[in-house]
Amino acid sequence: MTQAIHDAVDDYLNKGLGGLWHPVCKSVQVKANKPFARLIAGERLVLWRDTKGKVHCVEDYCPHRGAKLSLGEVHEDNLACRYHGVTVDGTGTIVRVPAMPECALEGRRPLTSYAAEEAGDAVFIYLPSADQPEPTPFNPPEELINGEWEVFCCMTQWDCSYRLSLDNGADPMHASYLHADSFTLAYGSKQDTMKLTKTGDGFIIERVSQQGVNFDYSHIVGNGDMMFMRLDIPYPDGAGPGGPFRIIGFATPIDRDTHHSFFWRCRKVSGLAADSWRFLYRAFLEDRHWHVLEQDRVMLESIPVDARKREMLYQHDSGVSQLRRMMVRKAKAHLEASEQMAHRETG
Ligand code: FES
Ligand SMILES: [Fe+2]
Numbered sequence: 411m412t413q414a415i416h417d418a419v420d421d422y423l424n425k426g427l428g429g430l431w432h433p434v435c436k437s438v439q440v441k442a443n444k445p446f447a448r449l450i451a452g453e454r455l456v457l458w459r460d461t462k463g464k465v466h467c468v469e470d471y472c473p474h475r476g477a478k479l480s481l482g483e484v485h486e487d488n489l490a491c492r493y494h495g496v497t498v499d500g501t502g503t504i505v506r507v508p509a510m511p512e513c514a515l516e517g518r519r520p521l522t523s524y525a526a527e528e529a530g531d532a533v534f535i536y537l538p539s540a541d542q543p544e545p546t547p548f549n550p551p552e553e554l555i556n557g558e559w560e561v562f563c564c565m566t567q568w569d570c571s572y573r574l575s576l577d578n579g580a581d582p583m584h585a586s587y588l589h590a591d592s593f594t595l596a597y598g599s600k601q602d603t604m605k606l607t608k609t610g611d612g613f614i615i616e617r618v619s620q621q622g623v624n625f626d627y628s629h630i631v632g633n634g635d636m637m638f639m640r641l642d643i644p645y646p647d648g649a650g651p652g653g654p655f656r657i658i659g660f661a662t663p664i665d666r667d668t669h670h671s672f673f674w675r676c677r678k679v680s681g682l683a684a685d686s687w688r689f690l691y692r693a694f695l696e697d698r699h700w701h702v703l704e705q706d707r708v709m710l711e712s713i714p715v716d717a718r719k720r721e722m723l724y725q726h727d728s729g730v731s732q733l734r735r736m737m738v739r740k741a742k743a744h745l746e747a748s749e750q751m752a753h754r755e756t757g
Contacts, residue, residue, distance in 0.1 A: 415742070415745075418745055419738055419741045419742055419745065422741050422744065422745060423573060423737055423738070423741050424571060424573070424666045425451055425452050425663065425665075425666060426450070426451025426452065426537065426572070426663030427451075427537075427539075427637070427663075427737060427740060427741060427744075428451070428537045428538055428539035428540075428542075428744060429537070429538070429539030429541065429542045429635060429740060429744060430536075430537055430539075430635055430636060430637055431527075431534045431535070431536050431537075431546075431548060431550070431635055431636050432450065432451075432534060432535060432537055432660065432662040432663075433532040433533070433534050433565075433660050433662055433670070433672045434448050434450050434455070434457070434467075434532075434533055434534065434535050434662060434670070435448055435457070435532065435533050435565070435670075436531060436532055436533070436563060436565055437465075437528050437531050437532060437533055438531070439533075440457045440458065440459055440465050440533055441459070442459050442463070442484075443459075443483075443484045444458070444484065445457070445458045445479060445480045445481075445482060445483075445484060445489055446458065446480065447470050447478065447480035449664050449665060450535065450537065450662060450663065450664065451537055451663045451664075451665075452663075452665050452666075453469070454469065454470040454471065454478070455467055455468070455469065455470055455524065455535070456468060456469070456470040456478070456479045456480040456489065457526065457533065457535075458484050458489050459484070460486070460487035460488075460500065461486055461487055462487075464500075465526040465527075465528060465533050466487075466489075466499075466500030466523070466526060467500075467523065467524040467525075467526040467533075467535050468489075468498060468500065468501075468502045468521045468522065468523045468524070469502070469521045469522050469523075471521065472491040472493065472496055472498075473496065473498065473504060473515070473518075473520040473521055474491060474493070474494055474496040474507075474515075475493065475494075477491055477492065477493040479491055479498070481493075485497060487499065487500070488500075488505055488506070490506075490508075494507075494508075494509055495507075495508040495509060496508075496515070498521060500523060501519060501523050502519050502520065502521030502522060502523040503517065503518065503519040503521075504516055504517065504518050504519070504520070524536060524537070524538075524545075525545035525548075527548040527550075529548075529550040529554045529555050530550065530551075530553075530554030530555070530561050530563050530658075530674050531561075531563040532563050532565070532672065534548065534550065536548075536635075539740075539743075539744040539747070540744050540745070540747035540748035540751055541743050541744055541746075541747035542635070546634075546635040549634075549635075549636070550636065551631075551636070551638060551640065551658050551674075553640075553656060553658055553674065553676045554658065554674060558678055558680070559656070559676040559677065559678050559679075560676065560677050560678075560679050560680075560684045560687055560688060561658075561674045561675065561676045562674065562675045562676075562691060562696075563672070563673075563674055564672070564673045564674070564675060564699070564700075564703075565670055565671070565672050565673075566670070566671050566703065566707070567664070567668060567669070567670055567671075568668070568669055568670075568671055568707050568710060568711060569667060569668050569711050570667065570668070570669070570710045570711045570713065570715075571663070571666060571667065571669065571715065572661035572662060572663040572664075572669035572670075573661075573737075574710045574713055575659075575661035575669060575671050575706075575710060576630075576637070576639070576661050576733060576737075577730045577733065577734075578706055578709075578710060579628055579630065579639030579641070579659050579661075580615055580628055580630050580639070580729035580730050580732070580733040581615075581628075581726070581727065581729060581730055582604075582615060582616070582617060582624075582625050582626060582627060582628050582641070582729070583602065583604065583617070583726045584709075585624055585625035586598060586599070586600045586624060587600065588705050588706065588709055589625075589702050589705055592698065592701070592702050592705075598620050598623035598624040598626070599619070599620060602617040602618055602619055602620055603617075603618045603619075603725055603726075604616065604617060604618065604725060604726050604728055604729065605617075605618050606728045606729060606732055609629070610633070611631045611632070611633050611634060612629065612630045612631040612632045612633050612736065613629075613630055613729070613732050613733075613736075614627055614628070614629050614630075615627065615628050615630065615728065615729030615732070616628075622644050622654075623644060624643070624644070625641055625642075625643055627641065627642070628640070628641045628729065629641065630729065630732075630733055630736075632733070632736050632737070632740075633736070637660070637737075638658055638659060638660045639657075639658070639659045640656065640657070640658055640659075641656070641657050641659075642654035642655070642656050642657075643655045643656075643657065653677075653678055655675065655676075655677060656675075656676040656677070656678075657673055657674065657675060657676070658673070658674040658676060659671065659672065659673050659674075660672040666715070667715065671703070671707075673703070675691070675699065677691075
């Protein structure tokens with residue numbers, strides 16, 4: 411890779427990888443009758459619910475003179491700008507210019523719209539890429555939709571690149587050190603080697619000589635249109651019913667220096683066991699989990715943005731390296747497609 415391509419790929423990845431469905435907020439944040447603003451991968455977006463409760467998402471930009479649509483009002487299924495009332499629908503089409511009868515702007519579609527779906531109490535949007543500009547079918551992690559898991563959606567904002575959060579998920583070994591004082595992650599040995607196994611949807615990075623004790627493996631999914639981590643934390647008997655505590659983690663870019671970390675805390679329980687798990691989680695475990703996440707946040711926010719240029723990786727970082735290769739491959743494909751598009755446009 412030439413230095414120029416390397417820099418272009420890095421720049422694009424820092425802004426936010428497209429061609430993916432990203433969770434952008436909790437479902438409860440998009441209320442009926444009220445637009446909700448979000449910055450995602452450097453793009454200002456606005457979300458709202460129509461009369462049936464379906465979420466829509468377009469650029470947060472009024473096509474008339476550029477005011478933020480998120481300052482406006484929801485009118486039935488559409489969103490009206492507060493400034494002069496110009497109204498757009500969920501496809502980014504102007505449906506009404508109330509101040510001017512039969513205005514020629516009506517029917518034009520000047521705004522980019524984003525496909526929006528909900529799963530696991532969160533809203534996801536499809537962030538397009540040059541090679542896949544149209545949204546792909548929405549297939550979230552099965553734990554969020556198959557009804558067999560009780561899931562809690564947790565979302566937080568961290569002041570570091572989403573790339574650092576993804577690296578963190580591909581690095582199970584950090585748990586034995588960073589989280590050594592925690593309720594669930596205090597067990598096991600502090601030395602090991604790591605094994606990497608490719609899967610159809612990504613790869614698994616796991617400890618060679620320890621399984622089922624601590625955060626001993628991470629499944630990184632990222633070959634398709636979702637990029638997330640799946641990991642299990644074995645639970646001591648005192649932590650209630652169900653098997654291991656599963657975490658599904660996403661990192662959604664806000665801008666180069668900030669991201670939303672999404673974690674679904676999942677347990678495979680149903681009926682009465684599900685009730686007792688929910689109670690236990692709310693009453694005792696939730697605070698401990700935030701404490702563990704806080705340790706990750708402090709560590710990741712301490713890493714300089716350009717640390718990648720002088721880091722010294724060793725065998726345990728094979729998951730981090732594989733994840734980065736996966737992301738670079740995608741980024742190169744997106745940049746090549748956008749270059750080809752630019753060529754076609756200039757003839
Ligand atoms: S700027 Fe939005 S209607 Fe004029
Ligand atoms: Fe961690």
